[in-house]
Each structure stands twice: as C-alpha cells, then as structure tokens.
Amino acid sequence: MSRVTIKDVARHAGVGLGTVSRVMNNHPRVSPETRERVLKAIRELGFRPNATARRLPRKAELHYIGVITHPFLLNYHSISERLRGIQTALNNSSQALELALFSASSAAHFDSQLQNITQANAVEGLLIIDFDLTDEQAQRLQQAHIPFVGLNHLRGRSWPCIGTDNEYGGYIATRYLTELGHRRIAYIGDNMVDEYGFSTSQERYVGYKRALAEAQIHLNSRYVRLGDHSYQMAYDITESLLRLAQPPTAIFAMSDLQAAGIIAALRAAGVNVPGEVSVIGYDDTELAMAMGLTTICQHLEQSGRLAATYLMELIAGGNAPPPVLPSAHLVVRQTTRPPMHRLS
Structure with missing residues (x-):
C-alpha cells in the first residue's frame, strides 16, 4: 500500500496544501471548521508526517498568492496601484505570504497558465486581474482547491469579483x-x-x-x-x-x-x-x-487590498461574501x- 502524502490529505479535506501545512504547524490563521476538517482527514487516512523531515531545522515556510493578468496591462498605471494594495495586504498579514506574478498574452495562454497553476499546486490562492473565467476554468480551480478572486469590473458573475462599475x-x-x-x-x-x-x-x-x-x-x-x-x-x-x-x-x-x-x-x-x-x-x-x-x-489600491485580504480569508477556510468596493466618484x-x- 502506498504511503499517504500531504497531497492526499489536502484532496480528502478539500483544501490546499498550504492549509494542511498550517494546520500541522498549528498556525492561527485557519478557521476552526477547516482545522477540524483537515484533522479528520489526517485521522481517517492515517497520515504520518515524515519523522526525519520533522527533526530537520525548519526555515520559515513561504506560501504564495498568485496574480495573473495580461502583460500589456502591466504598463497600465492602474495595475501598479492594485499591486500596491495587494502587497500592502500581504505585508499586514501574519502569514508568510509572497506574491507570484503570472502573465497570459492571449485567451489560450490564459487557459494554459490556469492549467499549469492547478496542476503544480504552486499557489495558495489566485487573484485574476481583468480576465473572465469560463465555467470550466472556474471548476478547474475549485477542484484543485485553489480559492480565487477577480479584480475587475465584471458584473453578475458566480465567482467573487471586486471592482467599480x-x-x-x-x-x-x-x-x-x-x-x-x-x-x-x-x-x-x-x-x-x-x-x-x-x-x-x-x-x-x-x-x-x-x-x-x-x-x-x-x-x-x-x-x-x-x-x-x-x-x-x-x-x-x-x-x-x-x-x-x-x-x-x-x-x-x-x-x-x-x-x-x-x-x-x-x-x-x-x-x-x-x-x-x-x-x-x-x-x-x-x-x-x-x-x-x-x-x-x-479605488484601485483599496480594491487590491480588499481582494487580497478576502482571498486570505478564503484560504483560511472562510466563506463570507466578498467585500463591496465603494462606488467610483x-x-x-x-x-x-x-x-x-x-x-x-
């Protein structure tokens, strides 16, 4: 019988790898419900962390929040304002979170990048700037247990989007x-x-x-x-x-x-x-x-800050509705x- 891995636990509990890691390290930024779900998965699967690895000196764990957008948008002043808000939220977080930037130069490249992100489990969550998601793409992210939030002006979507009209x-x-x-x-x-x-x-x-x-x-x-x-x-x-x-x-x-x-x-x-x-x-x-x-x-900087903060809440197991950005003025x-x- 093959050894149970942390990926098996994440899949069984319906969470990301980073969430399992935080539960195992008793990190405070995990909701009680999510913590119990992970612990239950560990018990049911009989997961045992590698003892040798646990005895090794531990460095601070780094987890990543991804941002994906089109490369030409990086020339927009509005993008730099949003990124500043995102980074501010990460800096204010008690989690050791870093920003990972992904670019997609076409609709097909965007789809390919999403596939790479979900298969690699490289990020805890994903912020999507201005791209829209198909139902299949949203389902792919959900199945990979990667929470995602849009920074855009899209209206009437089934996934959380933060932006003005x-x-x-x-x-x-x-x-x-x-x-x-x-x-x-x-x-x-x-x-x-x-x-x-x-x-x-x-x-x-x-x-x-x-x-x-x-x-x-x-x-x-x-x-x-x-x-x-x-x-x-x-x-x-x-x-x-x-x-x-x-x-x-x-x-x-x-x-x-x-x-x-x-x-x-x-x-x-x-x-x-x-x-x-x-x-x-x-x-x-x-x-x-x-x-x-x-x-x-x-409210560009504020939108980045709100979106990143909300994404971190989703990563920690929260399920509150997304925050509402003030209207343009x-x-x-x-x-x-x-x-x-x-x-x-």
Whole structure:
C-alpha cells in the first residue's frame, strides 16, 4: 500500500496544501471548521508526517498568492496601484505570504497558465486581474482547491469579483462636463473590442453616451476617437481633434495616462487647459495627483487590498461574501472649468 502524502490529505479535506501545512504547524490563521476538517482527514487516512523531515531545522515556510493578468496591462498605471494594495495586504498579514506574478498574452495562454497553476499546486490562492473565467476554468480551480478572486469590473458573475462599475464612472465623468455647460465633448479611449474580452473602454463609452443623452446633446461620431492604450495615441488623436472646424471644448479620457497625452498635445498647440479645453481622466492614480487632473477615482489600491485580504480569508477556510468596493466618484482638480462662452 502506498504511503499517504500531504497531497492526499489536502484532496480528502478539500483544501490546499498550504492549509494542511498550517494546520500541522498549528498556525492561527485557519478557521476552526477547516482545522477540524483537515484533522479528520489526517485521522481517517492515517497520515504520518515524515519523522526525519520533522527533526530537520525548519526555515520559515513561504506560501504564495498568485496574480495573473495580461502583460500589456502591466504598463497600465492602474495595475501598479492594485499591486500596491495587494502587497500592502500581504505585508499586514501574519502569514508568510509572497506574491507570484503570472502573465497570459492571449485567451489560450490564459487557459494554459490556469492549467499549469492547478496542476503544480504552486499557489495558495489566485487573484485574476481583468480576465473572465469560463465555467470550466472556474471548476478547474475549485477542484484543485485553489480559492480565487477577480479584480475587475465584471458584473453578475458566480465567482467573487471586486471592482467599480465602468459605465457609471463614464457617466459621472461626462455628466460633470455637461453640468459645467460643455456640449462639444469628446471621448478618447481604447479600441472597443479585443481578443481578450476586455470591455473597459466600451463600458465607459456607454456611460459617456448616457450622460450626453440625458443632457440632450447629440452624439457626434467625430468626437469619439479610439486606439491602443498609450500616451502617444492620445497625443496624436488630440492633434486630429484640434483640426476639426469645431473642436471639442472638453475631452473625457478613459485613463489618466491618456489624459496626460491629451493635455501635452493641447499645450503644445498653444491651447490653454482648462481655459479653452477641459480634460477629465479616469483612475485617480498618482499621475493624476501630480498633474492636478480632474478624474474619476475607482479605488484601485483599496480594491487590491480588499481582494487580497478576502482571498486570505478564503484560504483560511472562510466563506463570507466578498467585500463591496465603494462606488467610483468624481475628483475635481485643476483641468476642468465651464466653457469660455459660459464665462463671458
């Protein structure tokens, strides 16, 4: 008869390897219910740890929380804010937890990475940034006893997701501009459709359209400009907007990074911000604070901290519902004002 291993105990108890290890080492961050389930599995299977290994000098055990996202998202300022929140939560934890970063360059690569993660049992839990899960992928993680939490804007999913509502954020950004009196309002964002299923730009655009409709402002297709997510793209698009017979008096950028490119292009053309053109961004990153940019705060660092803290609770055997992130809100700084005709 083959020797019972710690993997057998984890499988029998329906938990991860790290949870079994914490129970065996009497770690406090395990719920009483989960602890009893593991101890029962140990008794039923007759598991006996290797005596020689137990006599060896023990170093501090390291366990990992995985983060998986697309490599191009690592260029987003919003990702660094989320990662900062995640790391803060890990630093504040009594567990010896480290961060393991996984990238997936396509939908197929994402699926392959999930398969590798579940087969290797390399992480205690997984944070999934912006990717969606199929039912089969979620089931695969559950069968491997790897708790998982999404850091995204997905709504109505059966698995826990933490993030704000993009459509609402786009709506309040544009509504603020209409309330200032602007009627020629442009939207600069990422391409609406991509192969990864990321719909951030489209969702914020829907909010933009809703605010225009409420203000009875006709949607001018010439004011909607899309491209790749970059400073340079936003700079180039702004130059083209300025060549219109009636350029916009306000621009809503789907990110703070793009807003920075917009403002640079406006100033290079001798256009005063906000005197002649108002600009509002999205994210409320440190870049926005440094620029004095009016923007939409989506609580990026807090979302990372909440998601990581909640994931650690799941790892410890908790089953509480996920925390609710505060709604996105407007942060008014120095890049918006009423249009010139309203000031005269």
